Amino acid sequence: MSKKVGVLLINLGTPEQPTPQSVRQFLAEFLSDRRVVDIPKLLWMVILHGVILRIRPKKVAKLYQSIWFDDGSPLMHYSRKQQRALQQALAGQDIPVELAMTYGNPSMVDAGKSLAKQGVEHIIALPLYPQNSRTSTAAAFDSLARGLAKCPHVPGLTWISDYHDHPEYIAALAASVEEYWKAFGRGDHLLMSFHGIPERLERIGDPYPKQCRTTAKLLAEKLGLSSDQWQEAFQSRFGREEWVKPYTDATLVAWGQKGMGRVDVVAPSFSVDCLETLEEIQIQNKEIYLEAGGKDYHYIPALNADPRHIEFLARLVNEYLPFK
Numbered sequence: 530m531s532k533k534v535g536v537l538l539i540n541l542g543t544p545e546q547p548t549p550q551s552v553r554q555f556l557a558e559f560l561s562d563r564r565v566v567d568i569p570k571l572l573w574m575v576i577l578h579g580v581i582l583r584i585r586p587k588k589v590a591k592l593y594q595s596i597w598f599d600d601g602s603p604l605m606h607y608s609r610k611q612q613r614a615l616q617q618a619l620a621g622q623d624i625p626v627e628l629a630m631t632y633g634n635p636s637m638v639d640a641g642k643s644l645a646k647q648g649v650e651h652i653i654a655l656p657l658y659p660q661n662s663r664t665s666t667a668a669a670f671d672s673l674a675r676g677l678a679k680c681p682h683v684p685g686l687t688w689i690s691d692y693h694d695h696p697e698y699i700a701a702l703a704a705s706v707e708e709y710w711k712a713f714g715r716g717d718h719l720l721m722s723f724h725g726i727p728e729r730l731e732r733i734g735d736p737y738p739k740q741c742r743t744t745a746k747l748l749a750e751k752l753g754l755s756s757d758q759w760q761e762a763f764q765s766r767f768g769r770e771e772w773v774k775p776y777t778d779a780t781l782v783a784w785g786q787k788g789m790g791r792v793d794v795v796a797p798s799f800s801v802d803c804l805e806t807l808e809e810i811q812i813q814n815k816e817i818y819l820e821a822g823g824k825d826y827h828y829i830p831a832l833n834a835d836p837r838h839i840e841f842l843a844r845l846v847n848e849y850l851p852f853k
């Protein structure tokens with residue numbers, strides 16, 4: 530038995546415009562998701578609507594403005610590029626590729642309809658999160674399930690839960706670091722900065738932090754780095770809870786205060802560049818490091834639509850093909 534297969538690339542979502550209204554709409558949907566914030570619902574709704582959505586959108590809209598591209602949000606720009614490139618890579622196999630966001634547009638429903646129109650009866654869903662967390666991957670799964678609930682029938686489904694230790698993913702990351710070093714010289718230390726999650730979630734079984742540590746170790750091994758040449762850290766802390774440590778910003782302050790030389794930063798939990806890499810890592814964290822006394826700081830871009838990344842994604846899809 531064989532059915533036509535299609536690929537659904539999934540990422541987080543992003544505001545339509547770098548304006549407070551648009552950012553508020555995005556944050557309201559994202560931060561209302563119980564997979565992302567799981568404190569008691571009534572309390573959280575009061576904090577979210579009473580405080581956070583009144584203050585944060587204005588501040589964060591300015592940050593988006595500082596990195597916005599001519600054609601929109603960087604996350605959307607690179608996600609579209611990935612979709613087109615993967616579509617091309619899989620064209621010979623007649624496998625269509627659609628893009629959907631967990632929050633906002635393009636929606637799961639629109640992407641599903643488009644795949645159905647192209648005759649797809651089995652979807653390979655590929656969340657572009659190398660490491661699996663309830664706050665990202667599981668949230669994407671819920672969003673897909675909500676989308677499918679609106680469809681007349683549910684197609685076959687293959688869910689790629691993570692690829693944090695896939696040798697070709699590690700090789701693509703290592704090649705991007707080496708290429709960067711070849712073009713711009715090499716720092717004394719490599720900081721691998723992953724998006725953080727609350728520490729409490731790791732204690733109750735979220736596999737994400739452990740998978741990040743594995744990715745970091747494998748990348749260091751592939752690059753031939755000794756333990757004093759690299760470190761992993763976790764960024765983008767939100768709220769008052771303790772998040773997984775070490776924190777990226779605190780690490781950079783400590784390194785700067787020691788008067789360390791050049792630091793290179795790579796972000797292996799981000800498939801595409803976005804606010805958290807282009808603004809938080811490339812702008813904010815650079816300032817933090819230099820102000821603390823560090824000498825030089827470079828951000829190594831995400832894999833985005835790099836040919837090696839697309840080749841890896843095409844291979845991953847092929848490894849998960851249900852009908853061989």
Ligand SMILES: C=CC1=C(C)c2cc3[nH]c(cc4nc(cc5[nH]c(cc1n2)c(C)c5CCC(=O)O)C(CCC(=O)O)=C4C)c(C)c3C=C
Pocket residue numbers: 541542543544556565566585589602604658662664665724725726727737765767798799802803804805
């Ligand atoms: C409780 C808060 C958050 C958790 C948990 C969280 C997990 C998480 N997020 C990503 C990937 C991205 N997050 C991005 C932005 C972003 N993240 C949070 C909060 C949590 N994330 C907020 C509030 C924001 C918006 C910006 C802000 O207000 O500070 C983005 C970038 C989006 C963009 O438009 O560019 C990405 C990507 C992962 C992978 C993850 C868990 C592993």
Ligand SMILES: [Fe+2]
Pocket residue numbers: 724765
């Ligand atoms: Fe986030």
Ligand SMILES: [Fe+2]
Pocket residue numbers: 765804805809
């Ligand atoms: Fe951030």
